[in-house]
Structures are given as C-alpha cells and as structure tokens.
Amino acid sequence: MDERLISADSHVKLTHAQVKDHLPARLHEAYDDAAGAYEQRMSRGTGAANRAGAEQAAKRSDKGIASDNSVFGRAGYWDPAERLKDMDLDGVDAEVLYSEVSAFRYLSDVKDGVAETVQAFNDTLHDFASADPQRLIVSYQIPIHDIELAVAEVDRVAARGAKSLQLPVFPSELGQADYYDDRYDPLFAKIQDTGLPICFHIGLKTTLDDLARRDPTPNKGVMVPMTPLMTGEAFGMLIMGGVLEKFPGLKVVFVEPGVAWVGWWLEVVDDMATRQRYKFPAISELPSTYFRRNINLTFIDEHLGLHRMRDIIGVDNLMWSTDFPHPVTSWPNSRKIVDEQFVGIPADEREKIVCGNAARIWGL
Known part of the structure; x- marks a missing residue:
C-alpha cells in the first residue's frame, strides 16, 4: 500500500439543476433550451453514431446499471464524499x-448568457472538487466558439486553483476551424503561460455516422473500435499543423x-x-x-500497448487510469489489476506510469 x-x-456526473443553481433565474429557460436541443441532437438528430452513444449513456444513467461490472449506480x-470513500476502498x-457531459457542445448556445453559463458549469465542477x-x-x-471568452475563463479557473x-x-x-488556425x-x-495541461477526451466522432449505420452488429461492434483510431486526426492537426512548434x-x-496503434502511427509519420519526403512546412x-x-x-x-509499445511511445508519455465508473473500470480491484498488468515491467517504469507522470503533469 506504499505505492x-x-x-x-x-x-463525474453533474446535473443541469446543479449548473442552474449557479445561474441567475433569467437564464434558466435559455439554459434548458440549449441543453434540451443538444440532447435531442444526440438522441435523434445527428446520426447513427451519436444515437448509439446516447443509447449507451441512457443505459448508464443512475436509474440502472449497464452491465454486471458497471458501477454507475454508486453514489460516488x-x-x-462518497467518491473519496470509493477511492479509499480502491487504494487510489x-x-x-x-x-460525462461535453458541455462545450451546448454552452455557447445559451442566448444572452454564454459567459455566465460557462462559469456556472465550471463552478459546478469546482463544487465537486472542493471536498478535497x-x-x-x-x-x-473551455468552449472554443469565442476565443476571448475562452482566454478569460482559463484565467478565471486558474485563479481558483485549477489543475x-x-x-x-x-x-x-x-x-470551428482546426487547432492549427491562428485564431x-x-x-x-x-x-502555455498557466502551465495547465490541455485534456482531450475521445468520444464518438460524427464522421463515423455512416459506418454506424452500416454496422450489422447489435452493439455497433464494428464502429466502436474505430473511435480511438480517429484520434490520429487530432494528433496530426496539433503536430503536423504546427501547434506544438509554436x-x-x-x-x-x-x-x-x-x-x-500509436506506436505504428509514430513510425509511419x-x-x-x-x-517518403512528405512536406510538413x-x-x-x-x-x-x-x-x-x-x-x-x-x-x-491494455496489455499489448503497455508491454510491447511503451518504449516506442515513451514511458514518460503513458498514464494509468481506472475509468471509474464505466463498465471497463478496475474499481474496486485496481491494486490487484495493476499488479497483474505490470508483471515483468521494471519498478521505475511502473512508478512513472501509475503515478509519477500524472503527478508531474497535473502538479500533484
């Protein structure tokens, strides 16, 4: 237990009611309209891939359990307060x-109250973290529709201790334009000035809609493994697009x-x-x-990536997670599963991957 x-x-699950607690009453209706339109797009209006994602999310609500190993029904x-207990039980x-909600998909649609709504959503997250x-x-x-607003919100949350x-x-x-754009x-x-990390959480990409429609399997088993592979596009825009050069x-x-797959991607590019003499000016x-x-x-x-690709990708670039409370989560057996995963991996590399890299990146 010393590790x-x-x-x-x-x-973490937030509710719209919690967000509206941080909003003036005059914006409640506009907030409901924007959130409702987003949920409607997710469930009916944006295509098969997003519908599949919405259906999965509905199954994982606190009204039920998605699968035998899902812990979506836990109060944590x-x-x-319950989350901290769950973490203690798991040794995390x-x-x-x-x-769970990609709020930047609808916050900018709140009429005459975008800045206040962005702040309200992030203040709701802050409330959760304030327990510890x-x-x-x-x-x-951080929504990206209005860059001046985005910069102001980074300043605001950084001043409140954001990590x-x-x-x-x-x-x-x-x-919006891709991230290599000067905007x-x-x-x-x-x-960059704040030193805070930018986190990109993958999700269903709308360009997979056609594949989801054609997928003959009940749970979209052809489409779902393609989701992480789409991240190669985002890698390319940041790297070959010059963002990380600037x-x-x-x-x-x-x-x-x-x-x-990332080891293969690095070799190819x-x-x-x-x-191959491709030009990346x-x-x-x-x-x-x-x-x-x-x-x-x-x-x-992920055994293959951890044991066969960590040196190619970089031991300093990998970080373990529980993905609590999704069905794949290692909770409440994370220590046992980590021990099983890391058999044969040197202790110094294990330490970096299970805690050291994250501590460095997030300043923990």
Whole structure:
C-alpha cells in the first residue's frame, strides 16, 4: 500500500439543476433550451453514431446499471464524499475527473448568457472538487466558439486553483476551424503561460455516422473500435499543423485513445517526413519529437500497448487510469489489476506510469 496510484481518467456526473443553481433565474429557460436541443441532437438528430452513444449513456444513467461490472449506480459517481470513500476502498490516491457531459457542445448556445453559463458549469465542477482539491482534480471545460471568452475563463479557473483543462477533440464538429488556425493562438499562449495541461477526451466522432449505420452488429461492434483510431486526426492537426512548434511548452493529454496503434502511427509519420519526403512546412523536427515532448496518453487495461509499445511511445508519455465508473473500470480491484498488468515491467517504469507522470503533469 506504499505505492501511490493516480487515475488519469475518471468521471463525474453533474446535473443541469446543479449548473442552474449557479445561474441567475433569467437564464434558466435559455439554459434548458440549449441543453434540451443538444440532447435531442444526440438522441435523434445527428446520426447513427451519436444515437448509439446516447443509447449507451441512457443505459448508464443512475436509474440502472449497464452491465454486471458497471458501477454507475454508486453514489460516488455524483457525491464527492462518497467518491473519496470509493477511492479509499480502491487504494487510489487521486483522480483526474471529466464530466460525462461535453458541455462545450451546448454552452455557447445559451442566448444572452454564454459567459455566465460557462462559469456556472465550471463552478459546478469546482463544487465537486472542493471536498478535497488535492485528490479530486476536475477538468474545467473551455468552449472554443469565442476565443476571448475562452482566454478569460482559463484565467478565471486558474485563479481558483485549477489543475486541468478540457477542450473539444475535434473543433470541426462544432463548426470551428482546426487547432492549427491562428485564431487559437491567444488561447494556446494563455494556457502555455498557466502551465495547465490541455485534456482531450475521445468520444464518438460524427464522421463515423455512416459506418454506424452500416454496422450489422447489435452493439455497433464494428464502429466502436474505430473511435480511438480517429484520434490520429487530432494528433496530426496539433503536430503536423504546427501547434506544438509554436507553443512548445503545452502539455497535452489524450484520454482513452488506445495505446498500441500509436506506436505504428509514430513510425509511419516519421517515415513520411523522411524516406517518403512528405512536406510538413509548419514543423522543424520529426513528428515523433513533438509527440514525445508534448503529448501524453491514458489507458485502462491494455496489455499489448503497455508491454510491447511503451518504449516506442515513451514511458514518460503513458498514464494509468481506472475509468471509474464505466463498465471497463478496475474499481474496486485496481491494486490487484495493476499488479497483474505490470508483471515483468521494471519498478521505475511502473512508478512513472501509475503515478509519477500524472503527478508531474497535473502538479500533484
């Protein structure tokens, strides 16, 4: 029990009522309209992939349990005091937390109250963390529709002691330019100055809609494994698009992208830049250089990536997580599962992956 475990990816459930508690009454109706329209898009209006995701989310609500190993019904999902007890039971010292709701998909739609609504949502996250800010590390969501507002919100949450920021993975899905566009320069400059990590939590990508429609399996088993692989697009935009060239001090975390395939991706893009002579005018080093310097990955239980690819990807770039309370979670047996996962891995590398890297990135 002397070993410290830090989960680089766990989840918290917020309610719209909690967010509205931080909003003036005049904005409640506008908030409900924006949130309701988003939920309608998720369930009916944006395609098969998002419908599949909405159906899965509905099954995982606190009204029921998705599968035998799901713990969505535990109070620790939404009650911070109970969460700390669940962490103690699991032997986990600290968790980096992500809201189940990608609120930056609808916060900008709240008429005449976007800034107040963004603040209200993040204040709700802050409330959860306030039970123990050293152990509950919430990732504050930063919408990207209005860069001036985004910069102001980074300043605001940083002043309140924020340790983690979350941005959308794919700006194009929100009708915005990709991250290599100069419009983001003030935001990335501000984040670099704060030293806070940018976290990108993967999710269903709308470009998978057609595949989800064609998938003949009941649970979208053809489409779902493709979801993490889409992260290669986001890697490329940040690296070959020149974002990490311009802002070398950024700390970037990709959450749940899978691990093993990333070793292949790094080999391919470096080969493109050298032997195949692809032109990447926005960067001056090999793509893998920026990856290993700036990008970190979380994983849950992935033997191939951990045992065969960790040296290729970089031991300093990998972080373990419980993914509490999703069905794949290692709770409440994380210490046992970690021991099983790390058989044969040197102790110094294990220490980095289960706690050291996360402690460095989030300043824990």
